[in-house]
Every structure is written in structure tokens, then in C-alpha cells.
Amino acid sequence: MTFQKVTTTICLFSIIFLGSACKSAFVVENVDYAHQIESVLTPDEDGMVNDLRHGISFNILPLQLQEFGSDSQVEIDEVRMIRNSQGFYFITANQFNNVYVMEPGQGELKLKTKIEVSEEGLSSPAFNLRNSLVQLVELDKERVFSLTENGIQDVNEEEQL
Amino acid sequence: MRRSTIFTFVITALLLSGFQTLKAQQSDYQITRDFQEQYRSLKTTVSTAISVAEVDSLTDEIDQFEEEFSEHDTLLRAALYPDTFEDRIEELRNDARAAEHKLLIIENQNERLSSLTNELSSYETEISNLNTRAESLRQAIATSEDSERQLSNLVQRYRNSMEERDDFILTVIDSLLITYEDLSPEAVSELSETESGEVSEQNNPLQIINSIVEENIQRLRADDETLTTEDYLRMYVVQNRFNEVWEQIGDDLLLIYGGTDQSSWESTINNNLSDWNASASRNMWASLDAYLEEENVQLEAFDNNESFYNSITNFVRGATEESRGRMLRSGNYEEFQNFYEFWNGKIKNDWSEYVQEGDVLTMSQISSIDQEIVTWRDEASPRSYLFPILLGISLLVIIGLIILIARR
Numbered sequence: 373m374t375f376q377k378v379t380t381t382i383c384l385f386s387i388i389f390l391g392s393a394c395k396s397a398f399v400v401e402n403v404d405y406a407h408q409i410e411s412v413l414t415p416d417e418d419g420m421v422n423d424l425r426h427g428i429s430f431n432i433l434p435l436q437l438q439e440f441g442s443d444s445q446v447e448i449d450e451v452r453m454i455r456n457s458q459g460f461y462f463i464t465a466n467q468f469n470n471v472y473v474m475e476p477g478q479g480e481l482k483l484k485t486k487i488e489v490s491e492e493g494l495s496s497p498a499f500n501l502r503n504s505l506v507q508l509v510e511l512d513k514e515r516v517f518s519l520t521e522n523g524i525q526d527v528n529e530e531e532q533l
Numbered sequence: 534m535r536r537s538t539i540f541t542f543v544i545t546a547l548l549l550s551g552f553q554t555l556k557a558q559q560s561d562y563q564i565t566r567d568f569q570e571q572y573r574s575l576k577t578t579v580s581t582a583i584s585v586a587e588v589d590s591l592t593d594e595i596d597q598f599e600e601e602f603s604e605h606d607t608l609l610r611a612a613l614y615p616d617t618f619e620d621r622i623e624e625l626r627n628d629a630r631a632a633e634h635k636l637l638i639i640e641n642q643n644e645r646l647s648s649l650t651n652e653l654s655s656y657e658t659e660i661s662n663l664n665t666r667a668e669s670l671r672q673a674i675a676t677s678e679d680s681e682r683q684l685s686n687l688v689q690r691y692r693n694s695m696e697e698r699d700d701f702i703l704t705v706i707d708s709l710l711i712t713y714e715d716l717s718p719e720a721v722s723e724l725s726e727t728e729s730g731e732v733s734e735q736n737n738p739l740q741i742i743n744s745i746v747e748e749n750i751q752r753l754r755a756d757d758e759t760l761t762t763e764d765y766l767r768m769y770v771v772q773n774r775f776n777e778v779w780e781q782i783g784d785d786l787l788l789i790y791g792g793t794d795q796s797s798w799e800s801t802i803n804n805n806l807s808d809w810n811a812s813a814s815r816n817m818w819a820s821l822d823a824y825l826e827e828e829n830v831q832l833e834a835f836d837n838n839e840s841f842y843n844s845i846t847n848f849v850r851g852a853t854e855e856s857r858g859r860m861l862r863s864g865n866y867e868e869f870q871n872f873y874e875f876w877n878g879k880i881k882n883d884w885s886e887y888v889q890e891g892d893v894l895t896m897s898q899i900s901s902i903d904q905e906i907v908t909w910r911d912e913a914s915p916r917s918y919l920f921p922i923l924l925g926i927s928l929l930v931i932i933g934l935i936i937l938i939a940r941r
Binding site for chain 1: 558
């Protein structure tokens with residue numbers, strides 16, 4: 373590589389670096405997205421749920437399809453949803469085996485994690501928010517799962533929190 | 534390894550690490566829903582409470598409700614935003630206080646009404662007794678062959694009995710007025726729901742009022758020569774007072790006790806009151822006319838306040854003119870005295886209470902007639918001839934003296 377080519381390359385990199393430095397986004401940090409209380413939503417005949425309090429609506433049918441498959445005749449009467457402080461939505465319902473952690477995007481909810489919490493299906497799930505952590509409570513079995521967007525929180529990890 | 538075995542393994546691992554088994558786990562959502570349901574239930578129960586004792590019991594329930602949910606204060610603050618847990622509890626307490634205040638007024642009102650209903654019932658019996666006594670006296674007078682003195686005694690007793698009865702009716706309507714005149718529209722509405730179905734027909738104030746009115750019509754229609762003008766004036770005043778009270782509280786009484794027959798009661802009582810008014814008015818004016826005729830005071834015909842006032846004014850002015858025309862004679866002083874006795878002795882003295890209360894003559898009309906009467910008195914007074922006689926004598930003496938001096 374000639375000296376001229378090296379100089380040109382250095383100049384180009386400098387310009388790109390300066391340019392990216394100038395375009396750095398304005399950011400407000402330490403935002404808490406957490407919902408203090410879960411939302412319990414009833415789907416309409418098309419599977420749409422609408423959370424007026426938190427201003428979000430979506431269709432539950434893709435989650436139902438994901439959970440039960442296309443052949444299932446299971447009907448969901450209530451959808452339970454809560455948001456953690458990082459902004460991820462935790463969604464589940466009666467008879468679900470999983471909690472779906474969804475990441476909001478532009479006009480979409482994208483699956484972040486699918487957390488398996490039951491083999492036979494949840495019969496009375498409820499979300500609580502405790503110390504900024506989402507808890508899934510199985511009321512009839514008196515069991516509690518501490519959840520993060522990555523999965524079930526380890527007790528030791530929780531204690532560190 | 535089969536899937537179920539793996540899952541069992543995972544769950545066992547989680548049992549040891551990732552989830553906890555807790556006693557009496559609760560859902561925050563369920564707590565807020567329970568709170569809202571109990572809050573709504575308490576609010577409804579407070580608003581529909583029907584006794585102060587019930588509100589007192591609900592106040593205890595509100596205390597327990599507060600105690601039960603106070604540990605979830607923060608959670609409820611988030612769930613109820615912009616309200617707070619404390620706001621909701623305070624709202625319930627305010628509702629309970631307002632309900633207690635309202636029920637205290639109504640219970641007090643109910644006690645008053647109940648007491649009045651009993652009073653009315655006893656009044657009706659009393660009026661009936663007085664009617665019976667008056668009627669038997671009237672019949673005794675009609676068939677009496679007793680001496681004049683004894684008959685006069687019977688008549689006086691009869692008149693006293695009628696007066697007692699009229700005073701009693703005034704007491705009844707005053708009791709009605711005191712009880713019902715200050716009722717708020719809310720109280721009338723509450724009472725119409727509680728009273729209309731509970732009061733028996735016999736104790737229904739509308740029934741009692743109507744029977745009083747009907748009895749008075751019958752009494753006035755009976756041709757009763759033993760009653761005096763004063764009696765008819767008193768009856769007229771009682772009728773006027775009854776009308777006034779009905780105008781003040783009639784609508785409320787109809788709402789409270791009319792039930793489904795409100796318009797029927799209204800029309801019956803209004804028609805009867807109108808008949809009573811016509812009879813009382815006709816008898817009173819006729820009796821007054823007869824009295825004046827007996828006293829040789831010839832007035833033009835009258836049958837109401839205005840025509841009575843005009844008749845008296847015209848009579849006095851006419852008499853005054855007549856007195857002026859008798860310059861050289863003694864005026865119609867006897868006629869004046871006769872009228873003055875009626876005016877001062879009866880209208881302004883014996884009957885003054887009824888004349889004013891019944892608006893037979895207003896105060897300004899009496900005052901105006903008084904001035905006319907003063908003019909008449911001046912014109913009718915016997916003139917004194919002493920001064921002209923003395924003047925004549927003086928002139929004669931002077932002339933005599935002049936003649937005497939001239940001769941000397």
C-alpha cells in the first residue's frame with residue numbers, strides 16, 4: 373500500500389467517525405416502563421384485545437396459534453399482560469404452558485423469549501410486579517415464578533437484585 | 534430422555550432455585566378488583582340506606598374496609614389513579630355522613646307526621662263531638678217550649694259550641710301548616726314514597742281535610758236563625774284561613790298522600806273548598822246586610838269587600854251632604870250616632886278581628902271611611918245659637934245706650 377493510499381484511507385475513516393459523532397441520538401436514560409398492575413383483557417370475536425389504560429391493542433390469535441397450534445379449538449377468555457421496567461411485555465393466559473416475553477417494535481410485538489412455566493397448562497395465572505421484577509403467580513397452586521425478559525429468574529440472581 | 538422426564542427435571546430444578554412456594558398468594562389485579570367491588574357495594578348500600586341505624590352499621594363496615602385494604606395503599610394508589618385509596622375512603626365516609634343527615638331529617642319528619650296523623654285522628658273525633666253537641670243544641674232550640682230566658686241560655690250555649698268548633702278547626706289547620714310548610718322538594722319526594730302506601734284511608738290527612746270541608750258546607754247550608762253576624766264573620770274567617778293553608782301546603786299533601794288518586798283528590802277538595810267559600814261568603818254578607826237593616830242603616834246592595842266599602846262610603850258621603858243642606862236646622866245627628874255606633878262599636882271593636890282577618894274591610898278602607906265619618910260628624914253636630922244671641926243682645930244694649938245718650 374502506498375503512502376498516498378494509506379493517507380486517503382485514514383482521511384475517509386476520520387470523516388466517517390466525525391460524521392457518526394455528529395449524528396449521535398439524544399437519549400433519556402433510566403426510563404421505567406413497568407406497569408404496577410397487570411392488565412386482564414378480554415378478546416373480542418376477532419381475537420383483538422384493547423388495553424385502554426396503557427394504550428395498546430393487539431391480536432391474541434398469533435399467540436394462541438403459537439401456543440396451541442392451528443388445529444386447536446381452545447378459546448381464550450382472558451389474556452393477562454404486564455410490562456417490566458425494561459419495556460418488555462409478558463403475556464399469558466389460562467391453559468397456556470408458556471409466558472411470552474414480547475419486545476415492542478414499530479407496529480409490532482416481537483418475541484423475545486418464550487418461558488415455559490407449566491406442562492399441563494396454567495389454570496389461574498396472575499402477574500404481579502415486585503421490586504421491579506415480574507412475578508407469575510399460580511393462585512391455585514400457590515407458586516410464584518420471578519421472571520425477566522430472559523427467562524425465570526434464579527433465586528440467587530434475584531437476591532443480588 | 535422423554536420430554537415429560539425432562540420437564541419434571543426442569544421443574545424440580547426450578548423448585549430448588551427459580552420459584553418460591555408461598556402461602557396465600559394474591560393477585561394484585563384481584564386485590565384491586567375486590568377493592569372496587571366492595572367500594573361500589575358499600576357506596577350503593579350507603580345511598581339506599583333507609584335508617585340511621587343502618588348507616589351507623591355501614592360506618593363500621595367502612596372502618597373494616599379501610600383496615601382490610603390499608604396495607605395495599607400503594608398498589609391501590611396506582612390502580613385508582615388519579616384517585617387514591619384515602620380519597621375513596623373519605624368519599625365513602627362523606628356519603629355516609631350525608632345519608633345519616635338526610636335520614637335524621639326524614640326520621641324526625643316521619644315522627645312529626647306520625648304524631649300529626651294521630652292528632653288529626655283525635656281532632657276528627659273532637660270535631661265530630663262538637664258537631665253533635667251543636668246539632669243537638671240547635672234541635673233543642675227549634676223544639677223548645679221553655680221560657681225566653683231558658684231559650685236564650687240554650688242559644689248562647691249553641692253559639693259557644695259553634696265558636697269552640699271553629700277554633701278547633703283553626704288549630705287543626707295550623708298544625709297542618711306547621712308540619713308541612715317547610716318541607717323541601719326532596720323530603721316531599723321521599724315522603725310520597727314512604728307515606729302514600731302506609732297511611733290508612735281513615736287517617737289520610739286528605740280524607741280528614743275533605744270531611745272538615747264537607748261538614749262546614751252542610752253547617753252553612755242549614756238555615757240557622759240562631760247564629761249572629763259575628764258567628765258568620767268567624768266562619769268566613771275560618772274558611773279564608775283554610776283556603777290560605779290549602780294553597781300553601783295542598784300540593785305537597787297531594788304528592789305525599791294522594792298516591793295514584795292525586796288528581797281526583799285535588800279536584801274533590803278544590804271543588805268543595807270553592808263551595809264552602811261561596812256559602813261562607815254569601816251567609817256572612819247576607820247576615821251583615823240584615824244586621825244593618827235592623828239597625829236602620831240603609832246601604833246599597835253589597836256582596837263583597839269592594840261593594841261593601843263603596844256602599845259605606847256612598848252612604849256616609851250622602852249623609853254628609855244631607856247634613857250640609859240643613860244649615861238652619863239641627864243636622865241628622867241621630868242618624869250619625871246610629872251609624873257611628875255600628876261603625877265604632879261593631880266594625881272597629883266587637884268584630885274588628887274578623888273584619889281584618891277576613892278582609893271584610895282592609896285597614897286602608899277603614900281609615901278612609903274614618904275620615905269621611907269625621908266630616909259627617911262635623912256637619913251633623915247640633916249647632917250652638919249662643920253666640921248669635923249674645924251678639925244680638927250686645928247690639929241691642931249698644932243701640933239702647935246710644936239712644937239714651939242722644940236723649941240726654
